[in-house]
Amino acid sequence: MITRKEVQHIAKLARLGLTEKEMGKFQKELSKILDYIEKLKKVNVSEVEPTSHSTKIENVMRADKSLKFKVQSSKLMELAPETKNGYLKVKSIF
């Protein structure tokens, strides 16, 4: 069973604001899912390499040339909640 403290820690790492009630709910649900995932303990993987991707392509290269960004930057800025002088505005850290 995953502890309440672990749930709090994970929520903070994930930057998810959860209420106390939600913490309790996630503690129960995540424990149940993790119990199911425990099944994997039965598999011997000692000699097995991990697979991160199904296709075997790697290091896709392109010419080192600057390209014009195709999307109008004003369209992207319009989507931001807060901007100032053409920059994204961020709240203070402290």
Place this chain on the structure above:
Amino acid sequence: MGLTDLTITQAHQGLVKKEFSALELCKAYLDKIKERDREIFAFLTVVENLALSQAKEVDDLISAGEKIPILAGIPSAIKDVILIEGIRCTAGSKILENYVAPYDATVIKKLKGEKAVFLGKTNLDEFAMGASTEHSAFGPTRNPRDLTRVPGGSSGGSAAAVAAQECIYALGSDTGGSIRQPASFCGVVGLKPTYGAVSRYGLIAFASSLDQIGPITKNVEDCKIVFDAIKGKDEMDSTSIDLNSKFQNPNYKQIPNSKFQIRNLRLGVPKEYFVKGLDPGIEKLVKAAIKKYEEMGAKIEEVSLPHTEYALPAYYIINPSEASANLARYDGIKFGYSVAKPQTNTDTLLDVYLKSRGQGFGQEVRRRIMLGTYSLSAGYYEAYYLKAQKVRTLVKNDFEKVFKEVDAILGPVSPILPFKIGEKVGDPLSMYLVDVYTVAINLVGVPALSLPCGKVGQLPVGLQIIGKPFEEDIILEIGEKFEQTCQK
């Protein structure tokens, strides 16, 4: 036959022969949406003006005597995780409720090149996370075959729209079954292409090593037409693959299309797919379909995929891990729902993150972010994420071994029939278990087709045809053979 009964080829011929105009065809579907979508709720956004102007352009081409592409003027629906420039794209989430796409996805660009008509954007489980479309922040879609039941998910809106004849075809996305399972639940055809066959540029990212865009259609022929229109390498997606390169592989054995012979075909049936948990009604229909292939002359072989049972738990580590990383971009700063308001300085940066994400994401999305963050966090990474990736290798080895013996694999799409709305929503694990036959295909990256193979009462059942990498043409052809015998 009404305009909303037509397949792509039939509608195309009607347009070319001037039996009806693209505008008439488009209006027939818009009317159908007005008539039926109040109860089905397949569409989150209907773009009537865009659809009518696209249809008019096609009519202009036809009256000018121009030859039109096969998808020209054909009314379609697009899952609301695929961007169409200037149109709202929500991913079924409150966090993107007011997000207007700033560019076209590559598949949309390709379809626009074919003069396609877009009717609107379809409902889905939030960020494509779910198997029922009940996790949409905007409410559930209902199954057109039985309105008390779910259409499957996450592409439930797209599958329901095709089944309810609210469009001729739709695009969906499939990360662990999200095209195939709703296609099966709604009694339509769905294709999950090989990973890399279709560009993911402009698809809102969920789990990037698993996501693929694919067609949902009325029949196999339409499926092939749409797949051919959207596939191919794209410089904007480095994981997309030049499909011609497969012919440079000396091990690649092509079955020539024109001389496709069912009696040369070896079809594998995994013994691990017919076990406890599979609905007896589904088992009966899938086995009957396999029998039909045998009668047509195919060689049926029992095969074994020994790690089948471990694919699902491995998937439910890999999928949330990738999702938690991808969804880090929703920070309340760049775009999407935010608690940050100009002229208020009460919140700190951390408050903006916590509140925007806490309020903007729904239950299932938060659950997966938590699960993924846990699996990737210090102290757990090796036991969970790395272990799952190693199990992924074993699952892949199983398929590679079987594909040395057979040309394709047959089995069910879903272990259960379309369930009642609300039945599973309170129990996340039971919802995950519905994916037992579909997730391995995404872990391995191979293509798979979901094809209607009968009904239990009024409820459709899907047959899954799994192929070798980049052999979509072969599984489509295998599917077409079955369709033809059903029509006889």
